[in-house]
Amino acid sequence: MNDKTNKQIMSNVDEYGFEKTKEENEIKSKYYEVLTKRSLRWNKVFPGQIIAGRRLNRFIRKGIPLNLRKKIWMKISGAQRAFEHNMNLYQHLLKSQYQKEIVEVVKIDIPRTFPENIYFETHHRALFNVLVAFAHQNKSIGYCQGLNYIGGLILIVTKDENATFWLLKHLIENVASEYHTKTMFGLQRDIFVITEIIKMREPLINEKINEIGLPWAVILTKWLICLFAEVLPVETVLRIWDVMFAEGYKVIFRTAIAIILILKEDIMKTSDITELNELFRNVFTDPRMVNCHSFLQFMFTIKLRRRDIEDLRIRYSQ
Known part of the structure; x- marks a missing residue:
């Protein structure tokens, strides 16, 4: 590959190694200006130690700079503390005997994970290690499809196996609780919760979806099982995860x-299941989703109380 071809390829990918769509090129040119200002502000306000508090949470909602994500994700999630209490766990798991199944x-899922990413092939071994280590330390889950996308995207950000293991462990065990177990009880429960919230707040949407005949479970399963990775644009997912690591499971429902x-x-205009499926499949390139800043701003206008989520969770379990 000559230098000219290499430069053309590099100019057409984002900082994570994913190909930039036309929509992203148009929106991100302005967004990068915002990112530069935010990065300077972060460095000014948090020049050394990151101190938890309302100010930090406000900053997180506006986006964590890429170069700080690993450090801040580890701190705000509690993953750093968990790691410090059991520093040799990951290395111990790597040396353990693996279940062949x-x-x-x-091994089958690794090559399917972000095949379009120009850098990711170099992360294949690291992702294999993380997923197998996680599967053997959490036997109630083992391995479940969806973990590869979550672990893979964390790895792209952190470039650190150990940090990826602890961050994945936090998300799967504390945020997406029981989404990936064999019964998927937590996943089914939270699909019920989201469906009930839509029924109460947006009955016309619910009626339209039911009329067309696309089950809510079909729409929502991939969203939740992958925590929106491979569903929404990458930067939007990372902005959501910034807040998810800080604020927990409520962010799943908001998103x-x-x-x-x-x-x-758009939902109300669809006339059949094919159109509706296509609409949800295209959220990855929808400019309203690509514009992560506007998406997050809108997301936080949605009034949602933990108590309401918990009440619906209890109702599902009864």
Whole structure:
């Protein structure tokens, strides 16, 4: 490959190694200006130690600079503290004997993970290690499809196996609780919660979806099982994860509801299941989702109380 071809390829990918769409090129040129200003502000306000508090949470909602994400994700999630209490766990797991069945399934999924990313092939071994280590330390989950996308995207950001293991462990065990177990109880429960919230707040959307005949579970399963990776544009997912690491599971509900509300007019115009499926499949390139700053701003206008989520979770469990 000559230098000219190499430069053309590099100019057409984002900082994570993903190909930039036309929509991203148009929106991100302005967004990068915002990022530069935010990065300077972060360095000014938090020049050394990151101190938890309302000010930090405000900054997180406006986006963590890429070069600070690993450090801040580890701190705000509690993953750093967990690591410090058991510093040798990951290395111990790597040296343990692996179950052949888990190894084989993970090996199949690794090449399917972000194949379009120009850098990711170099992360294949690291992702394999992380997924197999996680599967053997959490036997109630083992390995489940979806973990490869979550772990892979964390790895792209952190470029650190150990940090990726601890951050993945936090998300799967504390935020997306019981989404990836064999029964997927938590996943089914939270699909029920989101569906009930839409029924109460947006009955016309719910009626339209039911009329067309596309089950809510079909729409929502991938969103939740991948925590929106491979569903929304990469930078939007990372901005959501910034807040998810800080604020927890409530962000999952905010995100799902925000997508549905943004698509409301389009949903109401669909006439059959094919159109509706296509609409949800295209959220990855939808300019309203690509503009992560506007998406997050809208997301936080949605009034949602933890108590309401918990009440619906209890209702599902009864």
